Amino acid sequence: MSLLEIDDLTKHFFRLSALSQVSLRVERGDLLGVIGPNGSGKTTLFNCVTGVLRPSGGQVRFKGEDITGLSADRVHRRGIARTFQLIQLFPEMTVLENMLLAAQEREGTLLGRLLRREGGAAAGRALELLDYLGIAGLRDQLAANLSYGQQKLLDFGMALMSRPEVILLDEPLAGVNPTMIKSLVGHIQALNAQGHTFVIIEHNMEVVMSLCRRIVVLSQGERIAEGTPVEVADDPLVLDAYFGR
Amino acid sequence: MTGARRSARRLLPLGVLSLLALVPLTFEQYKLYVASLTLVYLVMAIGLNLTLGYAGQISLAHGAFMAFGSYAVAILGQRGAPFELGVGLGAALGFAWGLLVGFPALKVKHHFLAMVTLGFNIIVFLVLRNWEWLTGGSFGISGIARPAWGAISFQSDRAYYLYMLAWAAIVVASAYWILTSRWGRAFRAIRENEMRAEALGVSLRNYKLMAFAIGAAYAGVGGALFAPLLGYIDPGAYTLDRSIQFLMMVVMGGLGRFEGPFIGAILVTVLPEVLRASEGLYLVIYALAVMLMMLFMPRGLVGVWDWVLARLGPAPAARAPLAPPPDAARLG
């Protein structure tokens, strides 16, 4: 049994099919890349898995349990975290509060969150992570006041905060300067080495090829190839999808 | 500097409350009545600020939720029940109806809630007017008793004022607790970015319902305190106009800020006194002020307070979170 199993996942918008019968497996400890030209359905795949969109067909199983069509909050509470292509933060909350929010719903009961004060453990973990990402000094700044790169780091930190079992990163490197790319890639690799599971949508081919051990290629909503970076790079279907005929 | 600023910020509501507690006791009857009304409005505004300011759920039914409290106190009082039971029932009715009204409204998109609650307010008004054996119809209920604990009676205006003050303190303290708990954080997260909040495990349904129902429960308490103020209630006090007035009050004070309701409640009771010379023009001026406020000061009058604070201490202008950040030394 794989950690995350996606079978024949399909999504139609009106008559257009954004995703048709995509299947893939994510194993524990994976560092899986999802690539494909613009509009190939990568983000739709993430949205259907995480409950932002309701799939039109197919199945998503997480640790053997069917989670197809669950709402986004339930999916997250089961242990799937994600980032968004366009950074989504809580701009009028501080960096620390953003981090704390990201973890507070995973454990405990609804009533407990009202009646009991939050322990120091959550804040400790948040500060540890912020420190690791190099933005601990900004903890009391409003998220809106952060630079783009800092926001990207915070976004990443928030995905890690709840100790998820799989993390879906939607273009984590888009618009980020080379130094920051280097440090983000380093973080992902190090965390992966510690056993964190990642699925990454990324346009930066160079990075994807060096970072990921396995790559899935989508084109026009279909999975057209899967394999190691070398296998995928040599696949005529992939070249065709990217460079057209 | 930030620490001093933060504690100043947290002490403000306390300071205002204790001032309120002392000063009006020296007032003559009419002014004491106005101060008592301010307390009712404060309780109402705190509830609505939680619903609208923190969780972003617009409610135009606060007048109706207030009616639950007033009628609970009046009807139970007629049957000899203690006053506190009426307050409790008012809060419970507000909470329960908040859940009931909130539930279908959550299924529709954002500001449709405004219309659902608006409709609800009108229905409640119609029911109050027509359910005569219970509510007294258009004539309402008179002779509403003030609370008494055995030999201690809160019959006099000053005593009842103190009694209300105790309830207001409970409301302020509980609201502070809720807003600084993880619920408060979830409410703000929903207001700021619903999609991301949901993707981080925040159950939109649960939290929105709770924000709505708790706000309604506070309105029930406010209504209960209001009823014996004049000793007489009728449906005309719980119309849609009243709900709109509460909405304006919260907005004028400052949405999503703990100080907001204090400023709003004082403003709404004091402004008519100041503008009394203009008589009927009051509403015109008020409406104009609301529009100008939205255009030029959408964060409310609390912005003026921030400005004053910023002059007093040269702290960074970042709006501080409600909860003090946990002690960094505990890291480990």
Added chain:
Amino acid sequence: MTDLFQLLVAGISIGSIYAMTAIGFVLLWQTSNTINFAQGEFVVLPAFAMVLFWMVFRLPFAAALLATVLLSTFLLGFLVRRFLVARLLQTGVLPLVIATIGLSLFIRYSLQQFWTPLALPFPPLFSRVPMRLGTLLLSWEELMNVLFAGAAIGALHLFISRTKLGWAMQAVAQNRTLATVLGIDVGRLVTITFVLNAALTAMAAILIAPVYLVKYDIGIGLGLKAFYAAIIGGFNQIRGALLGGLLVGIVETLAAAYVSGQFRDAAALVILIAVLLWKPEGLWGVKEEWAS
């Protein structure tokens, strides 16, 4: 049977006026995400203007009508858009909602303070002598109301479905971002929508004035009914608002006749709640989904 038929005609007559108001309301929502809480007052102000031009200044009817529509489109269309909405569109939906509540109070109580708190009489525009069709008695007023409202809504429909501007409006309603990318001047369209809405409400005002009389606070009820009609019919559909308006008119007329006059205003609410529970997107609405 004949009773029922006459009541239906009366209901459709008042319903068609509600529909005009509701359609304007929905148009504003579609192009600018404005929930106009002042929609009722947008009808009341032109009604007072008509009293001014026609009965006080004694202009000929057609001239008074033209002046009313012009004044309404200028004040409630252009000025409101320019000075209130333009700025508030950037700060989000809530401040705008509250500003329109402020606007409604402002118009309502200015009319009360600066003109009159009393109801002004307004002469019937059409003969009230009933027309006899067999055993049926029909009033000219009701028939003409339906006719005029139908013509106005029909013209609007043609504008939206047959002209380039109308297509652009549809595009903005469907997808704002995409419309901007396609080079549509959204700001100008919003202005046009406000002007169109003001024209619609001005016409509704002239039709409703003889029925309700002209009083500063009739906008409260009218605005509510436009809301109800829009929600019942479906907020993202013009035909939804049309059908919703007619339904509200018919149901409240029937309720007043068969149940009790007191129930008149509650009838629409009952449908509203039923719709919200059972089909929250509205009877003819379309479910919306987040596009990715």
